[in-house]
Amino acid sequence: MPLFYLSDDELMFPPLSLAEPDGLLAAGGDLSMERLLLAYRSGIFPWYNRKPILWWAPDPRFVLFPSELKVSHSMKQLLKQSRFRITYNQAFADVIANCRNIEREGQDGTWITRDMIDAYTRLHKAGYALSVECWENDQLVGGLYGVKIGRCFFGESMFSKTSNASKAAFITFVKEHGGELEIIDCQVHTHHLASLGARFISRVSFVDLVQRHTV
Structure with missing residues (x-):
């Protein structure tokens, strides 16, 4: 099936049923705030x-329901030690820069391009994109960023410079703000997030939840 190509002039996406088996739906368009917000509200993300x-x-979609968060005994003990300090929106630029630059096993390059950084910085300034920072001895050692619309959080990327830093940031975020959320979109499967309780649901179920809770 030919890939659907988006025009810069028309703000729309094709039906999700036209996506390829791997989840690829369309190419082109831009990273304007309006298009990104429409994408997330429609169950779509750029990559x-x-x-x-x-x-x-993608179908199925990998998600975490906040009430299903799993925290291992070792992580509970680590969090009790107060080794890490967790903050919100204190270093968005640093978090996204670290997510871009961190080396990842099996990954050549990054999807966090300069255009993506500029686009998500605009979303951050508008109150949609947020960051969670993990500090150790006043050094930024981990964190994550994503987009919050209504009661949905769409995770984009996370990084760790020391063991368990991103886990500590994510767990603290879910524990402190999960009551405000219906669902956390993890986009694609990782063993890291599966260990915390994330699981697959159908794209139909995911889109239904998103459309009901991003108004």
């Missing part, structure tokens, strides 16, 4: 490392 922009809507 690419060179233009054109690629838009994805």
Whole structure:
């Protein structure tokens, strides 16, 4: 099936049923705030490392329901030690820069392009994108960022410079703000997030939840 190509002039996406088996839905368009917000509210996210922009809507979708968060005994003990200090929106630029630059096993390059950084910085300034920071001895050692619309949080990326830093940031975020959320979109499967309770649901179920809770 030919890939649907988006025009810069028209703010729309094709039906999700037209996505490829791997979830690729469309290419092109732009990273304007309006298009990004429409994408997230439609169950779509951008993921690419060179233009054109690629838009994805996987089926099934990997998500975490805050009430299903799993915290291991060792992580509970670590969090009790107060080794890490967790903050919110104190270093958004540093978090996204670290997510871009951190080396990841099996990954050549990054999808966090300069255009993506600029786009999510605009979302942050508008109150949609947020960061969670993990500090150790006043040094930023981990964190994550994503987009919050209504009662949905769409996770974008996380990083750790020391063991368990991103886990500490994520767990603290869910524990402190999970009551405000219906669902956390993890986008694609990782063993890291599966260990914390994330699981697959159908794209239909995911989109239904998102459309009801991003108004």
